[in-house]
Amino acid sequence: MKVLKSLALGASALAFSVGAAQAQFSGDAVKIGILTDMSATYSDVAGPGTVAAAEMAIADFGGKVGNAKIELKVADHQNKADIAANKAREWADVDGVDVFAELVTTSVALAVNEVAVQKNKISLITGSASSDITGKACTPNSVHYVYNTRAMAVGTGTAVVKEGGATWFFLTANYAFGENLERDVTKIVQAAGGKVLGSAKHPFPASDFSSFILQAQASGAKVIGLANAGADTTNAIKAAHEFGVVAAGQKVAGLLVFISDIHSLGLNVAKGLQLTTGFYWDRDEDSRAWSKRFFAKTGKMPTMVQAGTYSAVTHYLNAVKALGTDDTAKVMAKMKETPVNDFFAKGGIIRADGGMIHDMYLAEVKKPEESKGPWDYYKILRTIPAEEAYGSLSDSACPLLKK
Amino acid sequence: MADILGVPVQVLMGQLLIGLINGSFYAVLSLGLAVIFGLLNIVNFAHGAQYMLGAFAAWFLLNKLGINYWGALILAPLMVGAFGVVIERFLLRRLAGVDHLYGLLLTFGLALILEGTFVHTFGASGQPYAAPAQLTGGINLGFMFLPWYRAWVVAASLFVCLGTWLLIERTKFGAYLRAGTENPRLLQAFGVNVPLLITIAYGYGVALAAFAGVLAAPIFQVSPLMGSNLIIVVFAVVVIGGMGSIAGSILTGLAMGVVEGLTKVFWPEASATVIFVVMAIVLVLRPAGLFGKQA
Numbered sequence: 001m002k003v004l005k006s007l008a009l010g011a012s013a014l015a016f017s018v019g020a021a022q023a024q025f026s027g028d029a030v031k032i033g034i035l036t037d038m039s040a041t042y043s044d045v046a047g048p049g050t051v052a053a054a055e056m057a058i059a060d061f062g063g064k065v066g067n068a069k070i071e072l073k074v075a076d077h078q079n080k081a082d083i084a085a086n087k088a089r090e091w092a093d094v095d096g097v098d099v100f101a102e103l104v105t106t107s108v109a110l111a112v113n114e115v116a117v118q119k120n121k122i123s124l125i126t127g128s129a130s131s132d133i134t135g136k137a138c139t140p141n142s143v144h145y146v147y148n149t150r151a152m153a154v155g156t157g158t159a160v161v162k163e164g165g166a167t168w169f170f171l172t173a174n175y176a177f178g179e180n181l182e183r184d185v186t187k188i189v190q191a192a193g194g195k196v197l198g199s200a201k202h203p204f205p206a207s208d209f210s211s212f213i214l215q216a217q218a219s220g221a222k223v224i225g226l227a228n229a230g231a232d233t234t235n236a237i238k239a240a241h242e243f244g245v246v247a248a249g250q251k252v253a254g255l256l257v258f259i260s261d262i263h264s265l266g267l268n269v270a271k272g273l274q275l276t277t278g279f280y281w282d283r284d285e286d287s288r289a290w291s292k293r294f295f296a297k298t299g300k301m302p303t304m305v306q307a308g309t310y311s312a313v314t315h316y317l318n319a320v321k322a323l324g325t326d327d328t329a330k331v332m333a334k335m336k337e338t339p340v341n342d343f344f345a346k347g348g349i350i351r352a353d354g355g356m357i358h359d360m361y362l363a364e365v366k367k368p369e370e371s372k373g374p375w376d377y378y379k380i381l382r383t384i385p386a387e388e389a390y391g392s393l394s395d396s397a398c399p400l401l402k403k
Numbered sequence: 404m405a406d407i408l409g410v411p412v413q414v415l416m417g418q419l420l421i422g423l424i425n426g427s428f429y430a431v432l433s434l435g436l437a438v439i440f441g442l443l444n445i446v447n448f449a450h451g452a453q454y455m456l457g458a459f460a461a462w463f464l465l466n467k468l469g470i471n472y473w474g475a476l477i478l479a480p481l482m483v484g485a486f487g488v489v490i491e492r493f494l495l496r497r498l499a500g501v502d503h504l505y506g507l508l509l510t511f512g513l514a515l516i517l518e519g520t521f522v523h524t525f526g527a528s529g530q531p532y533a534a535p536a537q538l539t540g541g542i543n544l545g546f547m548f549l550p551w552y553r554a555w556v557v558a559a560s561l562f563v564c565l566g567t568w569l570l571i572e573r574t575k576f577g578a579y580l581r582a583g584t585e586n587p588r589l590l591q592a593f594g595v596n597v598p599l600l601i602t603i604a605y606g607y608g609v610a611l612a613a614f615a616g617v618l619a620a621p622i623f624q625v626s627p628l629m630g631s632n633l634i635i636v637v638f639a640v641v642v643i644g645g646m647g648s649i650a651g652s653i654l655t656g657l658a659m660g661v662v663e664g665l666t667k668v669f670w671p672e673a674s675a676t677v678i679f680v681v682m683a684i685v686l687v688l689r690p691a692g693l694f695g696k697q698a
Contacts (some may be wrong), residue, residue, distance in 0.1 A: 040628060041521065044528040069582070172670050200667070203675035207623060207632045208444060211421045211667040211674075214547060218414045234624050242534075242550045262626060264528035300526075301458065 146308035155276025170199035210264035286343035311344035417547035426660020427560035435611030441647030451630025487609025521627035529626025535627025560612025
C-alpha cells in the first residue's frame with residue numbers, strides 16, 4: 001500500500017515535471033516591447049508614463065512568469081510609422097520580442113499591426129484611437145484596449161447634440177486619426193439629427209489655430225469639434241478662449257482630450273469642456289489606489305493610455321502565466337476568453353475583432369472653485385455602457401468576422 | 404456680402420489680420436537670425452530653443468518669483484540674452500573662421516540638448532501662462548473679434564523691429580557693427596573691440612528670440628517644443644528675405660505670415676508647406692533672396 005502510494009506520488013511528480021518542461025517560452029523569456037512617443041507631442045499622454053506603467057505591471061509579477069524572466073524593451077518611434085515598423089521587425093527578428101505594446105499614433109499602430117501578423121506576434125494597442133484598428137484593418141493578433149474614435153464620438157458627440165449643438169464645424173488633424181475621428185463623429189451627429197457645416201484640415205502639428213478658429217466662427221456652426229489631440233487640442237482651445245468663441249455662444253467640443261491636456265491648460269481655460277474618457281483616476285477605490293501608486297512613481301496622475309497599458313500588460317501576463325507559454329495563438333485565445341476585471345475596467349471583454357470593450361465615461365471639466373486641488377479635474381456625468389460606446393459586433397467592418 | 408473665390412470678404416479681412424499677427428512673430432524671430440547671421444556669419448539653429456527659453460523664463464518669473472508679464476518682457480530677454488553671451492564667449496567664438504557647418508552643428512546640438520532637458524523636466528504638454536489682465540478681452544471690428552493681446556503683439560513687434568533697424572542702420576554703434584562684418588581686422592586696427600561687438604550682437608539676437616518667446620507665452624502653451632515647430636519656417640523666411648538683410652527679414656516675416664494665413668483659408672492642408680514653395684521659387688529666380696545683395 002505504502003509502495004503504491006509512493007509510486008503514485010512519484011508518477012504524479014514526474015507528470016508535473018514533464019508539464020513544467022513543456023511550458024514554452026520563446027527565448028526563455030517573455031519579452032514586451034513598448035513603442036511610444038518619448039519626446040514629442042504625445043509624450044505626456046503616453047511616453048515615459050506608459051513605460052512606468054508597464055514597469056509596474058512587470059514588478060507586480062515579480063519580474064517573472066513561472067521560470068521565465070519578463071523583459072521590457074522601449075523605443076521612441078517619434079510618431080513615424082516607418083520607424084515604428086522597422087523597430088518592431090528588428091525586435092521580432094533579433095531580440096525575440098513577443099508582444100508590441102502601446103503604439104500611440106494611429107499610423108504607427110496600423111503599421112506595427114501588419115508586422116505583428118507577418119511575424120506572428122501580438123500587438124496590444126493602448127495608445128491609438130482609430131476605430132479602423134478593429135474595423136477594416138483588424139487582425140487576429142491585435143487587441144485595441146483603451147478607447148477608439150467611435151467611443152469618443154458616441155460619448156461627446158451624442159451629449160453635445162442632445163444639449164442643442166445641432167450644427168458642427170471640425171478642426172481636423174490632417175492624418176489618418178483626425179480623419180477617422182471626424183468621420184465617426186459626423187455619423188453620430190447626423191444620426192442624432194445634427195448637421196456638419198464644414199471642416200478645416202490643419203497640418204499636424206500646427207502651432208497657431210487663430211486662423212482656423214476664425215473660419216469656424218464664420219461658419220456659424222454651434223459647435224466647433226476638435227478632431228485632433230495633444231498640443232494641437234490645447235492650442236486650439238486656448239485660441240478659442242482668446243477669440244471669445246465661447247462668450248459669443250459657440251461651444252468647443254474636444255473629441256480626444258486627456259487629463260494631461262487639462263493639467264497643462266489649467267481649469268480657468270478648460271472649465272466646462274465635455275469629453276469622453278476610458279479612465280479617470282478618481283472614479284472608485286481601486287482606480288484611486290492604483291493611481292496613487294502611479295503618482296508616487298512618476299509625480300503625475302495617469303492618463304487613460306498609461307492606466308490602460310498597465311491593465312493590458314497585466315492581462316497579457318496573466319494569460320501567459322495561466323497557459324505556461326507565450327505562444328501567440330494560444331495567448332490570444334486565452335486573453336479573449338478571460339474578462340478584464342481590474343482597477344481599469346470592470347467586465348471588459350476582448351471581442352473577435354480585437355476590441356477590448358468596456359464602459360466609457362462622459363466627463364465635464366470642473367470650474368476652478370469646484371476643484372479641491374491639482375488633478376481633481378473631472379465630474380463624471382454619465383457612464384456609457386460598453387456596447388453603446390463601441391457598437392455591436394454585427395456592425396463591425398472587420399473582415400475577420402465575415403468568413 | 405461680396406465673395407472672393409467663394410470666401411466672404413469679411414473672412415478674408417480677418418485672415419489678413421491674423422496673417423499679420425503671425426507675421427510679426429516671424430519678423431521678430433527672423434530679425435534675430437538675420438542680425439546673428441549678418442554679423443557673426445553663424446546660422447543660429449538654437450534660435451527656436453532660445454525662443455522657448457524666453458517663454459519659459461516668463462513662466463518661471465511669474466510662478467516662482469511673482470514677477471508679472473510686463474517685468475518678464477524686459478527681464479526674460481535679458482536673462483536669455485546673457486545666456487547667449489555665455490554661449491558665444493565660450494563655444495561659438497572657438498568656431499570663428501571655420502566652415503559654417505560647424506556653427507550650425509553646434510547650435511543645432513545645443514537646441515536638442517535644451518529641448519530634451521525641458522521635455523524631461525516639464526513634459527511635452529507645456530505650462531499655462533495667462534495674458535496680463537490689462538490685455539484680456541478684445542474688440543469687435545465688425546469683420547472679426549480682435550483680442551487686445553494680439554493687437555499688442557503686432558504693436559510691440561513692429562516697435563522692436565523698427566528700433567533694431569534704426570540701431571543698426573542709423574547709429575554709430577550700428578556703423579561699427581556693419582563695419583565689423585565687412586572687415587573686422589581693419590576695424591580692430593582703428594581701436595574698436597571687435598570681439599566684444601560680436602558678443603553683444605549675438606546676445607542681442609538671442610534676446611530678440613526670447614522677446615518673441617515672452618510675446619508668445621500667453622498665446623501658445625509654454626512648451627519645450629514650441630520653438631522647433633516654428634524655427635524651420637523662420638529659416639525659410641530668412642532665406643526668402645536674403646540672409647543677413649535686416650529690413651528684408653522684417654518685411655518678409657510679415658509678408659509670409661499673410662501668405663500663410665491666406666493659404667489656411669483656401670487650402671488649409673498646404674499651409675505648412677506654402678512658405679517652402681515660396682522659398683524654392685525665390686531661390687530659383689533670385690538666389691540671394693528678395694532683399695539680399697546679389698553676389
